[in-house]
Amino acid sequence: NKAELEALQTSAKTVTLSTLYPIAWGPDGLEKALNELRAKAAAAVDDGAELLVLSDECEGGLNADTTYIPPLLATGAVHHFLIEQGKRLKASIIVSTAQAWSTHHVACLVGYGASAVHPYLAFQAVRYWYELPRVSSMRKNGKLAQISVEEALANYRAALEAGLLKILSKMGISLLASYHGAQIFEAIGIGEKMLNTAFIGTPSRVGGLSLAELAEEVCEWHALAFSADEVRTKLENYGFVKFYSNKEHHHNSPPLTKLLHKALEERSYDQFKLFQASIEQSPTTTLRDMLEPVADRPPVPLERVEPVEEIMKRFCTGGMSLGALSREAHETLAIGVNRFGGKSNSGEGGEDSVRWLKLSDVDENGHSPTLPHLKGLKNGDIATSKIKQVASGRFGVTPEYLRSAEQIEIKIAQGAKPGEGGQLPGVKIDQYIASIRYSKPGVTLISPPPHHDIYSIEDLAQLIYDLHMISPNAKVSVKLVSCVGIGTVAAGVAKANADVIQVSGHDGGTGASPLTSIKHAGGPWELGLAEVHQSLLLNHLRRQVILRVDGGLKTGYDVVMASLMGADEFGFGTIAMIAEGCIMARICHTNSCPVGVTTQKEELRKKFTGTPENVLDFFSFVAEEARHVLAQLGYTSLSQITGRADLLKPRDRPLHKTTGLDLKFVRDLPNVKHDREWSAYLPTHSNGPVLDDELLANPDVVAAILEHNELKLAVPICNTDRAVGARIAGEVAMRHGNRGWTGKLDITFTGCAGQSFGAFAVDGLEYTVIGDANDYVAKGMHGGRIVVKPPADAAFDPSEAVVVGNTCLYGATGGKFFARGRAGERFAVRNSNAQAVVEGTGDHCCEYMTGGVVVVLGKIGRNAGAGMTGGLAYLLEEEEEGYDVASRVNPEVVKMKRVTTKVGEQQLKGLIEEYEAATGSKKAATILASWDDYLPKFWQLVPPSEASSPEAADVEVAAAAA
Numbered sequence: 001n002k003a004e005l006e007a008l009q010t011s012a013k014t015v016t017l018s019t020l021y022p023i024a025w026g027p028d029g030l031e032k033a034l035n036e037l038r039a040k041a042a043a044a045v046d047d048g049a050e051l052l053v054l055s056d057e058c059e060g061g062l063n064a065d066t067t068y069i070p071p072l073l074a075t076g077a078v079h080h081f082l083i084e085q086g087k088r089l090k091a092s093i094i095v096s097t098a099q100a101w102s103t104h105h106v107a108c109l110v111g112y113g114a115s116a117v118h119p120y121l122a123f124q125a126v127r128y129w130y131e132l133p134r135v136s137s138m139r140k141n142g143k144l145a146q147i148s149v150e151e152a153l154a155n156y157r158a159a160l161e162a163g164l165l166k167i168l169s170k171m172g173i174s175l176l177a178s179y180h181g182a183q184i185f186e187a188i189g190i191g192e193k194m195l196n197t198a199f200i201g202t203p204s205r206v207g208g209l210s211l212a213e214l215a216e217e218v219c220e221w222h223a224l225a226f227s228a229d230e231v232r233t234k235l236e237n238y239g240f241v242k243f244y245s246n247k248e249h250h251h252n253s254p255p256l257t258k259l260l261h262k263a264l265e266e267r268s269y270d271q272f273k274l275f276q277a278s279i280e281q282s283p284t285t286t287l288r289d290m291l292e293p294v295a296d297r298p299p300v301p302l303e304r305v306e307p308v309e310e311i312m313k314r315f316c317t318g319g320m321s322l323g324a325l326s327r328e329a330h331e332t333l334a335i336g337v338n339r340f341g342g343k344s345n346s347g348e349g350g351e352d353s354v355r356w357l358k359l360s361d362v363d364e365n366g367h368s369p370t371l372p373h374l375k376g377l378k379n380g381d382i383a384t385s386k387i388k389q390v391a392s393g394r395f396g397v398t399p400e401y402l403r404s405a406e407q408i409e410i411k412i413a414q415g416a417k418p419g420e421g422g423q424l425p426g427v428k429i430d431q432y433i434a435s436i437r438y439s440k441p442g443v444t445l446i447s448p449p450p451h452h453d454i455y456s457i458e459d460l461a462q463l464i465y466d467l468h469m470i471s472p473n474a475k476v477s478v479k480l481v482s483c484v485g486i487g488t489v490a491a492g493v494a495k496a497n498a499d500v501i502q503v504s505g506h507d508g509g510t511g512a513s514p515l516t517s518i519k520h521a522g523g524p525w526e527l528g529l530a531e532v533h534q535s536l537l538l539n540h541l542r543r544q545v546i547l548r549v550d551g552g553l554k555t556g557y558d559v560v561m562a563s564l565m566g567a568d569e570f571g572f573g574t575i576a577m578i579a580e581g582c583i584m585a586r587i588c589h590t591n592s593c594p595v596g597v598t599t600q601k602e603e604l605r606k607k608f609t610g611t612p613e614n615v616l617d618f619f620s621f622v623a624e625e626a627r628h629v630l631a632q633l634g635y636t637s638l639s640q641i642t643g644r645a646d647l648l649k650p651r652d653r654p655l656h657k658t659t660g661l662d663l664k665f666v667r668d669l670p671n672v673k674h675d676r677e678w679s680a681y682l683p684t685h686s687n688g689p690v691l692d693d694e695l696l697a698n699p700d701v702v703a704a705i706l707e708h709n710e711l712k713l714a715v716p717i718c719n720t721d722r723a724v725g726a727r728i729a730g731e732v733a734m735r736h737g738n739r740g741w742t743g744k745l746d747i748t749f750t751g752c753a754g755q756s757f758g759a760f761a762v763d764g765l766e767y768t769v770i771g772d773a774n775d776y777v778a779k780g781m782h783g784g785r786i787v788v789k790p791p792a793d794a795a796f797d798p799s800e801a802v803v804v805g806n807t808c809l810y811g812a813t814g815g816k817f818f819a820r821g822r823a824g825e826r827f828a829v830r831n832s833n834a835q836a837v838v839e840g841t842g843d844h845c846c847e848y849m850t851g852g853v854v855v856v857l858g859k860i861g862r863n864a865g866a867g868m869t870g871g872l873a874y875l876l877e878e879e880e881e882g883y884d885v886a887s888r889v890n891p892e893v894v895k896m897k898r899v900t901t902k903v904g905e906q907q908l909k910g911l912i913e914e915y916e917a918a919t920g921s922k923k924a925a926t927i928l929a930s931w932d933d934y935l936p937k938f939w940q941l942v943p944p945s946e947a948s949s950p951e952a953a954d955v956e957v958a959a960a961a962a
Contacts, residue, residue: 001153005053005096005118014051015044017078019069019097020058023219030215033069034197038081045087054078055096057120062098064226067218071097072108076198079113079181096120103163104520110164112199113181119160126156163516170419170449170521186484186523191660203484205527206287207662217657241515242586249283251507251552252574252584260578263621264614272621276555284655286507286552287526288561290663292651297634305630306637311559311623312340314638318550318573319389319411319479321347323424323433323445324588325577328373328608329597331355331383332580335374336615338382343407345571346385348422348447350396350436353737355383356404366611376611387477390467392421393447393848394811394830395437398782399470399733399760407500408467409477412454415504415525415551417517418481421447427591428600438813438832439850440945443869448848452807452829453776457489461496462722466756466779468497468687469726470733475499475684477548482506482528487535494541497685502571503528505551525551526565530666533566533643537670542678544685556625559638565666566643568681572619579618580610642679645669691717692727701745705732708743715749719774722754725767729760729782738782739763753777755805758786761815768918775805775824781812781834789820789919799839799858799923806842809834812852820919825861828854831871837915839923846873846941855911857923859883865941866890872951873941874899874908876927876934885939894941897952904951905935 008014017040021033041052054075056068069077075095082088095114098121100106106117129135130149138144147155164176173179183201189208190199197211239247243254259278263271284290317337322330324347334344334355354370362368362377371383388405390397402408413419424433426444434441454460460478467476477500478493480486490501505525529549536542549562550571559570578584581595588598596608626638635641648667672678695701695715704711705728717724725747732741739762746766753773761767763783770791778786790798803821810826812834822840826847833851840858847863850870857876864885865873873894877885889896899905909931916924927934942952 001123001157002118002120005094005116008051008094008116009053012050013048014053015047015049016053016055016096017041017044018058019054019056019071019074020062020066021069023065023067023222027212027215027219029067030069030218031197031211034073034077034211037069037074038077041078041082042085042087045082045091049091051094052078052091053094053096056098057096062222062225067215067222068099070214070218071095071099072105072112073194073198073214075109075114076112080198080200092116094118098122101125102516103160103167104516106160106164107167107179108185110176110180111183111185115180122156123153126153166420167516172419172450188523188527189657189661205484205665208660209657210660213657213660243584249285251285251554252578254584257578257582257584260575260618261581264579264617267613267617269621269624272625276557276625279555280557284653284658287524287663287666288558290651290653290658290661291561291648291666293560293564293629293633293647294649295633296647299632299634300636302627302631304636305627308620308623308627309340311626311638312342312619314559314569315340315342315619315622316387316548316550316569316571317342317344317576318571319345319347319387319391319409319414320573320577321349321389321395321422321424322351322436323347323349323428323600324422324598326593326596326599326605326608327432328605329577329580329582329610331371331374332376332608332610332612333576333615334383334385335377335381336580336612337619338384338386339612339616340619342619343386345387345409346389348389348391348393348395348411349424349433350398350438351385351388351401351404352436353400353404355385358382373605376613378612381612390463391447392449392451392830393445394780395439395445395447395832396813397780397811398738398813399729399762399780400738402467402470402474402760402780403730403733405471405474407475407477408471409479409500409502410451410454410460410463410467410498411479412451412460413479413481413504414513415481415506415522416513418483418522419449420514420517421449423447425589425591430600433600440870443850443945445850445869446848446867448830448867452826452847453779453810457492457496460493462755462776464497465687466723466726466759466776468685469690469692469723469756470730470760472686472727472730473684475546477502477546479504480528480532482523482525482551484523484527484531486528487531490532491535491539491541494536494539494544497687498545499685500546500548500569501532502548502550503532503567504571505549507552522551525549525562526666529562529565529567530645530669534669537643537672537678543680543682546681554622556622556627557629559622559626560629560633560641561648563638563642564644564648566645566669568642572622576615576618580614581608639679643669643672646671646673690727691715691721691724695728695747696731701728704743704745705735705741708741710744710746712746713748715747717749717751717753717769717771719752719754723756723759724749724753725761725765726756726759729762729765732762732764733760753788758784761786763815772803772821773805775807776810777804777808777819778812778815778817778834779807779810781809781815781817783814785816785818785918787818787820787918789818789921792920798921804838809836816914818915818918820921822858828852833871835911837911837924839921846871849873849943853907853911855908855915857912857921857927860885860888862888864889865894865943866892868894868941869943870945871943872904872907872946872949875939875941877937877939889939889941894943895947896939897942897954899935899938899940901951901953904940907951908935908938 092115094116096118100119101122187204191210243250259275337344359381362379366376386406389409391411424445426442478498479502506522546568548569549567554575582597593599596605741764748768750770755774756776757773759779761781761784765784768787798821806824807826809828813832817836819838823838825842826844827841829847831849831852835853837855843861845864848867852871854873
């Protein structure tokens, strides 16, 4: 703020450099002003300046004769010039500007060298707002909090700083010092001259804006502000955030939505052409708008082009979860897509098993007792999502869910908000949604930004391996975000044995995405797709994977353009929601969608009007349009034009600020006109020979699974045996579901188990490892029991030894896990319902837990219980100098208390007794032998959702509940 800036100026030698210059200098004046600013900055440093304040503030405010250097350009130019001169470390840069008011503005300024930002006009705007009569009245009426103007200013500043920290976290950066000057950006539409002036080292793959063009744009805004013939009483809203007629163009606007709804209501392709025409006549907004396909052969008759049905098999819907969408919207979308052989995507919220059965009870009115909330149904319809998503939260990821999939998608990130996890507000989590996600009603669910079992490409390969183990016939896809460098990542993903790679562009995302992410994160899918396709071709990996693209696709023309750039399949998200009734109210996160698409409120869900027919008609119209474009190009199928970027030519659409664009990056791909061998894609990839296959070749094991028998086996194991048990779990789940098997398979393994041992176990599977195990033991466990213990003659104290690796029980939804010894980091991360006992853990124990019970009979690492919104943890604190549990627990969500209820004591003691019987733990035996002495040494971690549970409720709470 201003006082802090003045204090800095008195404590260090400071020089204020104005970023204003005379408007009379014209478009070329910007470069002249920059050169002068850089020279003054260098001279000031030579003269001993320690702080350089770059300011566009002037006495009396900006006037009609003066314009300004944009603050980011000024900051970057001075920063890089001082680096070039070897003087940068001698002075810090502070930016005092009227043009920074959002988190992205501040992030850019810091990222290009500013040590501090003084957004003086934003602070003035807060004061102005605070003093408005309307706002004062709202404070008096209780509609706004009764706070002082100083508190309002502090709140704005806190919001900016919190937003900046969120941006740092998305990039995996902990300290502002690490972000300062790091330039972790990609420029889209910035020309070489400007890059070499202020943004040296920033990738810009398509060129673009020059300094003179930027100066002209600044002058246009300046002219609007100082136009003599217009007196304004309030600032104009240009529609940058919300759609307004005749303002900023929006891809999905109400007029466009109405055109599509009319076409679908009338089931008219002619009406759909009006929708197409509206898009065609829209302002140029995407890179593909600057290109057009040009035929290299004569047109062919439309009847020779592959049918609509074949093209539609390539269509998929976006990963929109049940919970974010209503049941009606989610299931209608799936049924509509399934009717034409496409693939709908479950999103990250799990799926009800009732949806995996074909309907056979539909009446003449299109209603079914199985799915009574839907309309327009037919016998033979099925509501399953063929693509089942595995996101970082692992909500609802059970063995049966995975085994029911035709394809399993690993969502590394979302196109509209890369670096952020999903978030479902508590108001949208009713009893049904909570049951599908294995969580608690009303409790907000957050998917952590990273998958905790993917910290490297090797980890990703392991997860792909795990999913191929449990569901060997399902393809595994990996969803990546379009950005510079995605080609290298995609090559790694292909080598990691993925079957499908999805490139997501920044235009995707629902109205629930944060505004700064919608506007400023991700990149165009055109750049990402071109890079991935080229990288895979050059590395001879293209045949390994199917390429899918999504992000703002709406028409058959978009499909053809994406195909020319290398796409085999095409994802539709927001537009598919619009097809079934969404009106783009952009209040998805509030649970108040007026048309029942993104709400869980019963009264609003009844307003949902969509039918599977609407979805089918939309996609058939898109496919029909694609057929017409193919016919004009002279080709009979999409397969013939996949990767044919040589057919793309610049479109004659000269526009302001686009004269410097160079789209060679998209157009100059390897010429595959005659080389089409890479397009003969390989079948679903295999893990090769695995231990599970040997076990399933045993007739007794097969009989146990089929006939619910009980069987005991002893098997040697070594650390190259990975995901052991996962395929067995998949076979059980396929035949009996998650809970339907009453048999028992008790296998004792001797040796060192490889990664993901016991993944996705179900009830009846009991695995014991005599030895130790690597990372990810019991990943996705749903039932059964897993025991890991050292050999009886081990020469070490098991309570002091690590016997299982990191990230055990990740995403577990049931079962019991006992390890005689210590576990690594992130033990029980995102555990939903499993019960576990270990004798110590590393950092981040119980992170993001939403259910289940964890007992730790030894030391824990730091940050225990971070983000823990459900379940209970019991942590033993023995007297030892320098160790206390309180300093290791993250108190942000959970409360620490002693075990004060009889039910809680019984739960704790019962688990330790079972653990001691299973492992022979001497430490457990010691605790049980002196129970009355040890019980007061246990801390109970209690999140708010468990505060009134019988195990955790204080005496007064329990009495009140009774």
